[in-house]
Amino acid sequence: MKLYVCTNKIIMKKILFLFATLITTLGFAQSVKLPQPSPSQTIKQNFGLGYIELSYSRPSLKKRGVFREQSELAPMDAIWRTGANGATTLTFSDDVTINNVAIKAGKYGLLSMPGKKEFTIIITKDTTVNQPPLYKQENDVLRYTAPITKIRDEAETFTMQFVNISYETCELQLNWGITQVSLPISTNIKDRVKADVEKSEAGDKPAYAAIALYYYDIAKDYTVALEYISKAAYTGKPSFGTFLLKAKIEKELGDKVSTRTSAMKCIELAKVAQNDDAVRAAKELISKL
Numbered sequence: 001m002k003l004y005v006c007t008n009k010i011i012m013k014k015i016l017f018l019f020a021t022l023i024t025t026l027g028f029a030q031s032v033k034l035p036q037p038s039p040s041q042t043i044k045q046n047f048g049l050g051y052i053e054l055s056y057s058r059p060s061l062k063k064r065g066v067f068r069e070q071s072e073l074a075p076m077d078a079i080w081r082t083g084a085n086g087a088t089t090l091t092f093s094d095d096v097t098i099n100n101v102a103i104k105a106g107k108y109g110l111l112s113m114p115g116k117k118e119f120t121i122i123i124t125k126d127t128t129v130n131q132p133p134l135y136k137q138e139n140d141v142l143r144y145t146a147p148i149t150k151i152r153d154e155a156e157t158f159t160m161q162f163v164n165i166s167y168e169t170c171e172l173q174l175n176w177g178i179t180q181v182s183l184p185i186s187t188n189i190k191d192r193v194k195a196d197v198e199k200s201e202a203g204d205k206p207a208y209a210a211i212a213l214y215y216y217d218i219a220k221d222y223t224v225a226l227e228y229i230s231k232a233a234y235t236g237k238p239s240f241g242t243f244l245l246k247a248k249i250e251k252e253l254g255d256k257v258s259t260r261t262s263a264m265k266c267i268e269l270a271k272v273a274q275n276d277d278a279v280r281a282a283k284e285l286i287s288k289l
Contacts, residue, residue, distance in 0.1 A: 038084035045162040047170055048187040050093030052162065054172070056083035056110070060157045066177050067114040074114050074176075079122075079132040082112045082174070083158065087130045090123070090172075097186045098123065101142045108141060112174070119146045119174070119181045146181040154178050167218065190218060208232035209242055216245065222252045233262075240269035240278045247285055256289045 038059040045052050065071035074080040082088045088110040096103050109127045113120040123142040129135050155175040163182075164171045168190070172183040197214045200207045209232040215225035229246045232239075247262035263282040270278035 036085075040085065043160075043162065045165070045170070047162070047165065047185075048094055048168060048189045049192060050105075050187075052093070052096075052170075052172075052185070053091040054089070054110075054160060054162075055091075056088040056160060057085040058158050059084040061154075061177060067179055076114050076116060078113065079129075079135045080112050080114060081130050082110050082121075082160075085130070087126075087128050089127050094187055097188075098142055098183065099144045103141060111135060114179075115148075117148055119148060120144070121146055121181070121183050144183060146183060149180045149182075150178050151175065151180045152178075193218060206231075208235060209239075209245070212245060212249070216249050216252075222249050225249045226253060238265075238269060240266045240273060240275060240282075243269065244278055244282055244285075247282065251285060251289070259289060260286055 036057070038057040040055070040057045042053065042055045045054070059073065061073070064073050066073040067076060069076050089107055090110050091107045092103065092105050094105050096105075103123065107127055109122075109124040109129050111122040111124055111129060113122070121144045122140055123144075124135075125139045125141055126134075126136065154177055158174075158176040160172060160174050162170050163173045168188065169184065169186045172185060174181050174183075193214055197211050200211055206228075208228045212225045212227075212229035212232060215221045215228065219225075226246070226249045229242065229249055233242050233246055243262045243266035247259050247266060250258040250262055263286045266282040267279050270276075270282065
């Protein structure tokens with residue numbers, strides 16, 4: 001009887017030891033980090049006087065159908081989160097306009113509905129929609145119908161990017177499979193820049209070069225631009241950038257002699273500064289006279 005009790009105690013001790021060892025092993029187990037099947041991406045694009053920030057996840061085709069009736073990925077005529085995983089969002093630092101609809105600065109959700117020949121792109125106040133049942137049309141800020149363009153090179157991974165960027169306009173481009181659509185976005189900077197220019201003009205130390213660039217590149221008033229760039233060129237330390245802009249303005253005014261003179265001065269100063277880009281730009285300007 002004593003032997004039986006002793007044996008039971010030994011077995012129980014072994015079981016407790018094994019149990020404690022298992023708990024300790026689990027407690028120190030390392031977690032396994034795996035890559036995202038649909039990796040997330042955030043793009044911050046400078047635009048106008050501010051920026052647009054896009055956050056989304058990027059699924060891949062992996063031999064699955066997309067933008068078709070009952071397709072596994074983004075079926076036609078159904079709300080799509082325009083990505084994978086969480087909700088896709090757009091943040092505008094400044095007010096913008098899309099399809100003549102004014103949109104205030106802020107964060108919005110981006111949804112879409114693929115069709116046979118066009119996409120319906122939706123900007124919504126709800127930034128949490130990651131499944132079709134969560135979508136509520138009453139939260140729509142904008143619906144834009146974008147025609148579909150078929151592209152030659154298939155995009156395996158869903159891609160969004162900002163293209164055709166100017167001071168006041170850009171496009172958000174969507175590419176997946178052989179399908180491409182674009183959302184045009186615009187903003188108004190001219191009034192704000194003009195106000196800053198007028199304030200600088202009236203100040204004690206006008207920013208001559210910046211004012212000249214405004215009149216050259218935005219207002220397109222080359223006579224006034226030349227007036228200010230001439231002041232910039234001969235006030236303070238001469239700059240190759242200033243003389244390059246002066247040459248461009250003089251070219252627009254049809255003054256070939258002055259254009260060449262300013263371009264040569266740009267080359268001289270750029271060589272000292274070891275700026276090959278400015279040298280090339282000035283030489284190209286001279287070659288077009």
